[in-house]
Amino acid sequence: MKKSGASQGQASSELISKRIAELGDWRGETLTRMRQLIKEADPNVVEEWKWDNPVWSHDGIICTGESYKKAVKLTFIKGASLKDPARLFNSSLDGNARRAIDIHEGEHVDASAFKALVRQAIALNSAG
Secondary structure, eight states, X not given: OOOSSHHHHHHHHHHHHHHHHHHOSHHHHHHXXXXXXXXXXXXXXXXXXXXXXXXXXXXXXXXXXEEOSSOEEEEETTGGGSOOTTOOOOBSTTSSXXXXXXXXXXXXXXXXXXXHHHHHHHHHHHHO
């Protein structure tokens, strides 16, 4: 699902950048890193702003990025259908569709494994 016009995407990217700046701590740094990894995995990713949070899409939502006091949460909408050999998913494991990665202060996510999840999510979205 694509949003029409570059202005919407630009506005969403600006809102995401604003959220990161407002956080101003390890959560902003973590969200910045994960945003960069998503863009590396898919240079054509569409940044959106939904539910007052960053959303990354390509033929549908890949994941959302939420920030909480003690964690940054990346929720993959179709995460239950993705293979996760590196076991990055550590939250929302009981759901039928979603899976999430909670990142706490000082934790790092394996970049290669994360980008593989993003690419799988895109392939699943593109398959219909």
